[in-house]
Amino acid sequence: MSPRELLMIPGPVEYEPEVLQALGGQSASHMGPRFVATFGRALKGLREIFGSARGQPMVVAGSGTLAMELAVANLVEPGDAALVVNTGYFSERMGAVLERHGARVVHVRAAPGEAPSAEDVATALAAERFKLVAITHVDTSTGVLAPVEPIARRAAELGVLTVVDGVCSVGGEALPLDAWAVDVAVTASQKALGVPPGLALACVGERALAAHRARRAPVASYFCDWANWLPIFQGYERGEPAYFATPPVNLVDALERSVAQILEEGLERRVERHRRMAMAMRAGWRALRLEALPRSDAVAAHTLSALYFPAGIDASLVARVRDEGVVIAGGLLPALKGRYFRVGHMGAVRPGDVLTTVGAVGRALARMGARVDPAEGVAAAQRALAD
Numbered sequence: 001m002s003p004r005e006l007l008m009i010p011g012p013v014e015y016e017p018e019v020l021q022a023l024g025g026q027s028a029s030h031m032g033p034r035f036v037a038t039f040g041r042a043l044k045g046l047r048e049i050f051g052s053a054r055g056q057p058m059v060v061a062g063s064g065t066l067a068m069e070l071a072v073a074n075l076v077e078p079g080d081a082a083l084v085v086n087t088g089y090f091s092e093r094m095g096a097v098l099e100r101h102g103a104r105v106v107h108v109r110a111a112p113g114e115a116p117s118a119e120d121v122a123t124a125l126a127a128e129r130f131k132l133v134a135i136t137h138v139d140t141s142t143g144v145l146a147p148v149e150p151i152a153r154r155a156a157e158l159g160v161l162t163v164v165d166g167v168c169s170v171g172g173e174a175l176p177l178d179a180w181a182v183d184v185a186v187t188a189s190q191k192a193l194g195v196p197p198g199l200a201l202a203c204v205g206e207r208a209l210a211a212h213r214a215r216r217a218p219v220a221s222y223f224c225d226w227a228n229w230l231p232i233f234q235g236y237e238r239g240e241p242a243y244f245a246t247p248p249v250n251l252v253d254a255l256e257r258s259v260a261q262i263l264e265e266g267l268e269r270r271v272e273r274h275r276r277m278a279m280a281m282r283a284g285w286r287a288l289r290l291e292a293l294p295r296s297d298a299v300a301a302h303t304l305s306a307l308y309f310p311a312g313i314d315a316s317l318v319a320r321v322r323d324e325g326v327v328i329a330g331g332l333l334p335a336l337k338g339r340y341f342r343v344g345h346m347g348a349v350r351p352g353d354v355l356t357t358v359g360a361v362g363r364a365l366a367r368m369g370a371r372v373d374p375a376e377g378v379a380a381a382q383r384a385l386a387d
C-alpha cells in the first residue's frame with residue numbers, strides 16, 4: 001500500500017469526502033428529474049458564488065483552459081483589440097487564446113512577482129479602443145494577485161469588457177462580479193471550488209451576453225458557442241432537461257455538493273479562512289527564511305505560495321518534501337522555472353494542513369543542509385493560527 005500523502009499543489013487539491021462520494025455513484029440520466037434538480041441547484045448556487053445577480057453561470061466538461069476559450073471565442077471578433085494585464089504564465093496563455101481567435105493583443109507587463117498597477121492599466125486602456133481587458137486574478141505561476149476591482153471599474157467607464165481568469169481564485173479570493181463591474185469570470189473545478197478536475201466554469205454578465213448577441217462574425221468554435229449552451233443552462237435552472245452535449249453528470253453531482261458546502265460556510269467566511277491559512281503559511285515560510293516570489297503582501301495571493309529555493313537548495317526539494325508526506329509543485333514561469341516552488345492552499349485547506357506542510361518543508365530543508373530549524377517554522381505558523 002502506498003503511504004498517505006497530503007496533496008498541496010495549486011490544483012488538484014484535497015477534496016471533502018462528501019464531494020468525492022457524490023462522484024462515485026451510478027451516473028444519473030442527464031434528462032431525468034434527479035439530475036435536472038441537481039444541475040439546477042448547482043447553477044443557482046454558482047450565480048451566488050460569482051456574485052452576479054443576472055449573469056449566466058456555465059458548466060461545461062473540460063478544464064480551466066477551455067473555460068478561458070469559452071469566454072474568448074464568444075467575445076472576440078477578428079481585428080478586435082484586447083489588453084492583457086500580464087502577471088505570468090497564465091496571462092501569456094490568455095494572450096495566446098485571444099490571438100488564436102483573431103484579437104490584436106497588447107500586454108501590460110510587470111517584473112516577475114509584481115502586478116501592473118491599476119494606473120498603468122488605466123493609461124494603456126486610454127490609448128486605444130479595446131474590446132476587452134483580460135486579467136488573471138491569481139496567476140498560479142507567480143502567486144501574484146492582480147488588482148481586479150479598480151481595473152474593471154475603469155474599463156466599465158470606458159465601455160471595455162473585463163474578463164477575469166479566476167481559475168486559481170474563485171471560491172478562495174473575493175471576486176464579486178456585480179460589485180466589481182466584472183463582465184466574465186472563468187474557473188475550473190479542481191482548484192478553490194473543491195471538485196476533482198474535469199469542469200470548465202464561467203459566469204457571463206449581461207453586457208458580455210449583449211456583446212455576443214451583437215457579433216457580426218460567427219463564433220469560430222461550435223462547441224464553445226454560447227448560443228448552443230444558453231438554452232441548456234436556462235432550461236436546467238427552470239427544471240427542464242435540455243440537450244446540447246452530454247454533461248459530465250457525476251462531476252456535476254460533485255459540484256452541486258461542493259457549491260452547497262461553500263454557501264453553507266458562507267463566501268465571506270471562506271475567503272477569510274483562505275486569508276488566515278495564507279497568513280499562517282507566510283509566517284511559517286518567514287521562519288524558515290524562505291523568500292516569496294510576490295514582491296509584497298499587497299500582490300500576494302491567498303490560494304497558493306510561490307517561494308524561491310534558498311541558496312544551496314535545488315529543485316530536488318520537491319521530491320524530498322514528498323518523502324516527508326506532502327506533495328508540492330515545482331516552478332512554472334519559464335524565466336524562473338528551476339528557481340522556485342509552489343504550495344497550494346485552497347479549497348478544503350485547514351489549520352492541520354498548514355502545520356503539516358510547513359513542517360514537511362522545514363524537515364526537508366534541514367535534511368538537505370539548510371540552516372533552518374523546522375520547529376521554528378511550525379511554531380510561527382501555529383502562532384499565526386492562534387492569533
Ligand SMILES: *Cc1c(COP(=O)(O)O)cnc(C)c1O
Pocket residue numbers: 011063064065066090136138139140165166167168188
Ligand atoms: C490552472 C489554471 C489554468 C488552467 O487550468 P487547466 O484546468 O489546467 O486547464 C488557467 N489559469 C489559471 C490562473 C490557473 O491557475
